[in-house]
Amino acid sequence: MERSPNRPIILKKPSLPEAAHYVVAFSGGSDSAALLHRLAHYPPLNNKLSAIHVNHQIHPDSDQWAKNCTRQCQQYGIPCVVKVVNPKKSDENSLREERYKAIAQHIDSLPGKTCLLTAHHLNDDIETLLFRLLRGTGLNGLTGMTAYGDYMGINIYRPLIDTPKSLINQYLAEHNILWLDDSSNRDTSYDRNYIRHKIIPAFSHLRPDALQRIGDTRDHLKNSLALLEQLIGNHNPFTVNPDFSKQTLTTMVYHWLTIRKLTPVNHKRLLSFTSACLSAESDKQPSLKAKQYVLVFWQQAIYALRPNLLTIDSRQTHRLTVHSKIFHWHHEFGRLSLQSRATKLKLTVKFNVRGEKIKRPGHKHHQRVKELLRETGVPPWQRQRLPYVYVNDQLMAVGQLQSDHWQQWLTAHEAEYDWQSTNFLL
Structure with a gap:
């Protein structure tokens, strides 16, 4: 662990979203160490705060780091959970995915709404922005990270996202906070580390307020994106x-x-x-x-x-027996309902039937079902997923499209028929 030089600073009070529980993603590094300390001394979070440390088993000191993180949380009186993962690859994206999988599993086990707190700060955000800029990105990529986020179903809040790294270092010194030093963070063969140790210092050397100005640009782009989204x-x-x-x-x-x-x-x-x-x-x-x-x-x-509805085989046949006055049949494509005085009726339901014709009430001739569905504006993805309802091999209805014979039967039996299609739209 290292200790930073001593310069007094106090991180502002975090403005946290409503939640029953808050979990700090605690790597043990300088940023998460500062965040954990600040939150541990924030009275509104008493009995609501815990930490999670993910051991990737990549570094020789990984197990020792996990022990140090647990010990540090004990000093603050904060529960700490250590999750051990076995990533198949050691690249940044693979490690992040395994890490968040472990975090998601832990959060799912907690009662009530839970918010994950991460220590991403202004320098991290600018690193992300520059990294995306070098790879080629659009407006979304140039807006960087947001204070509120969602990843793998996890509610994420980044209370330090507008705080420069220099202030975090001063806070660490002011409170004599120890942190873990991962030497791989200084390896400039990684793109992000090169940006962190070479490019950002060059910007700061060119202009002392460079990070703040880039942050302002990020905020302007966010406003432009918000306007674009509103217009779209x-x-x-x-x-x-x-x-x-x-x-x-x-x-x-x-x-x-x-x-x-x-x-x-x-x-x-x-x-x-x-x-x-x-x-x-x-x-x-x-x-x-x-x-x-x-x-x-x-x-x-x-x-x-919804892709799951479009991949279901629509060449199906179902034989149904109506044995009650109120009958409901649920299917992936929708719900068939029949209310009738008749309590014994055998229905055959098929999907994606080709070449059928139907005689509608008030019409003299049969018409092709395919043409009727097109004329009535049924979307093409629903046409082959509508039920063809038969009684004694006679077509009575296709979805809400009813035959003259079926309507006569419904009237005679004081019955009501209905088909409610599943919502295919996302």
């Missing part, structure tokens, strides 16, 4: 103006997805999809499949759909 909106589907250029539409769909907390695919795939949307004939529905969603273009709009 959160509606599903997203209406496409045919006069958009493909680059404009690609940018708007990218931000629309992020607003809906859906991870956009890479720029090349998204550009290919939006280009197809702008050039599609009226009978075509370009689509894009991602892990979280499926995008489908239909009637001048882009729909974000």
Whole structure:
């Protein structure tokens, strides 16, 4: 452990979100050591605060670090949980994923709403911004981290995100706080470490207020992003103006997805999809499949759909026996309801039936179901997921579309039939 030079400073009181419990991500490094000390001496958190340390088993001193972190928490009277992980890879992204998996499992075991507190500070945020800038990024990437976040379902708050590293170092010295020193943090062969130890000091040498000015730029970009998100909106589907250029539409769909907390695919795939949307004939529905969603273009709009519903085999047959006056049948694609005086009725339900015709009430002739569904505006992804309801091999209904014979039967038996489709939209 190291001790920093002595310069007095006090970190401001944290403005924390409402939660039943707060968990500090405690690595034992200087930043989390400062945060833990500040929170341990913050009376409103009495009996609500704990810490978690994740042992990645990468460094030879990993086990000793875990013991030191536990000991430090004991000195503050704060419970500390140590989680040991076995990462398959040692790169930064893999370690982060394993770390947050362990944290998520721990938080899930706690009662009530829990908030994870991390020690990310202004320098960290600027490092992230510069790192993304060097890799190539858009407006979202240039806004850096936010005070409030969500990762793997964890509510995250970063109370030090606007605090420069220099103030944290002064706080450590003022309170004689010890911390763990990981020598790998000084290895400038890693991009982030190079930015931290070479580029940011060069900026500060050029202008003493460089970090604050970059922070101001970050905040201006956040305001611009907030305005853009407000203009784009959160509606599903997203209406496409045919006069958009493909680059404009690609940018708007990218931000629309992020607003809906859906991870956009890479720029090349998204550009290919939006280009197809702008050039599609009226009978075509370009689509894009991602892990979280499926995008489908239909009637001048882009729909974000639930992929799990679209992957279910729709070639199904179900034989149902109605044995009560109130009958409900639940399916992944929706819910069928029948209320009737008849308590004995056998139904056969099929999906994705081809070539069927139906005679609607008030019509003289049968019509093709496929054409009727298209005329009534049923979205294409729902057409093959509507129930074809048969009685004695005679088609009675397709979803809410009812036959003349079925309506007569319903009237004769003082019955009500209903089909409520599952919401396919995300």
